[in-house]
Amino acid sequence: VQAGLSGDRPTVLLMGGGLGLGDMEATLAALEQVQLRLSVLVVAGHNAALEERARARAAHSHHAISVRGYTHDVPVLMRAADLLITKPGALTISEAFAAGLPLLLHDPIPGPETENAVYATRCGAAVWLHPGERMAPAVEDILTHRLPAMRRAARDCAREEAAQRVAEILTEMLQRK
Template identity: 40%
Template sequence: MIQKKILLLSVSAGAGHMRAAQAIEAHANLAGGTAVATHLDVMNYVSAGFRKLYTDFYIKLVNKAPALWGYLYHVTNEAQADSSMQRLRRGVERLNTRALLREVEAFQPDAIICTHFLPAEILSRALRQGQLTCPVWVQVTDFDLHRMWVHEHMSGYFAANDEVAFRMRDQGIADARIHVTGIPIMPAFAQAPPRAQAAAALGLDPSRTTILLMGGGAGLGSLDTVAARLLALDGDFQLIVLAGNNAAALAALRQLAARHPGRLLAQGFTDQVERLMACADLVITKPGGLTTSECLAMGLPMIVNSPIPGQEERNADFLLEQGVALKAFDGVTLEYRVRHLLANPAKLAEMRAKAVALGRAGAADAVLARVLAGAAGAATTGAATTTGAATDTGAAATDAGVAA
């Protein structure tokens, strides 16, 4: 059997795009030899100045001036594709991504999956000019669709839900190119250990209500401040706090844990978040597309906090509308929400049932199956041409009405 070479392209501006690509890569490399996947960060193939502007500026903006980021999100979503500013932006991107095109050409992929809009935009032009002939697919990584994700000559789009698919059709993408798969997450979230086993490994009581706190800040306070406020509540529950790479927060949490023996587990960086989620009854988190998809796959109700204006606000709206999350905008609201759910286990159970119904642990496998079918069709028919994109069956088509 000849393995298909799948190239995954993402951008290290925020973690979600990268994690989606890594998830597809992990699933591909478990697929029994039908495909081999390689993931590249586009920022490793651009100039230092462009990389600093694209990643550092974005991170500083969402952390220091989120309202400005929200404004830019909406303005760019409404911008005309042929405006002078959009043409200038695309010109700057082309000048700074030539090394990426050389790397793609050297790799000789059978198919490409973009989990960020930048490589999709760059490859759209390459397809139009005949510099690239393999199918290119786009995986949207939020419960929303920004205009910058939509480009000509893409073989297909993967949507998180039916509403995102509806928005894709409204942007002129043909229905046959749209596939509602969910957002890809790592295989481990479909293979998490039983609650009792995970709790025993972490020194937790599996019979006690457990809350997982995955982020503070932006109105809630630092992790140790939020944890202290929660531990002061009435009720027999235990708390897991994920500090990640924040050494200062982890040290403060461990001091707090010493004052609350048996009630607080302070956890640093881990690549086994699914084990923490397997112990939890409720997650407090920012509403990123990947994290919330992981929670849904584990059937976990959420309290979402501090959404970044733009994509995370839209994610939060979706989760609230579906009844799987509540929203906290400050420490007082968070305390109220937690009190309410602890006092109403039936409400928590209802949210859990709705989360289970929405979970798509197999999203990456669905994406891969479609891409591999398309790659096989393209190889048979020679579908990816300079005049348009291949459909998911490999037949050549054009994207009339979809802006470059």
């Protein structure tokens, strides 16, 4: 099975960027309330303390939890996952869209991350978990009822031509000088 995960369970990927930001420990605790048996992949980034605590939690979980530190294999992990739980950073959102990966978003930093959460939610690729909302019911709803539509929406949100368009705009700007 790709990425070292159990193939008979839905796979949830937890990411918090290279620094392992976001309260992933609280996310792992909340996932214990999910009745579905999950494969959970935690990418702790350069956060060794988080990696150690996540491994300790994995030993007592009813889910199959795999923990990694910093990795360059994010595209592979995203293709292996059914759902990404993360903060709505621009690069992470873009990679998820390119992979057709549905998102459960939490704790955006005011400003660009909030705008990312609004965009991803409006296009149907994400559910934005607001303070006070419980994660377990949202995860179960997405995994049991919404995955196909959210996958399509994520792929539709991807702007495959974006890099080409940026290059064209920059070329036009340089030619005007």
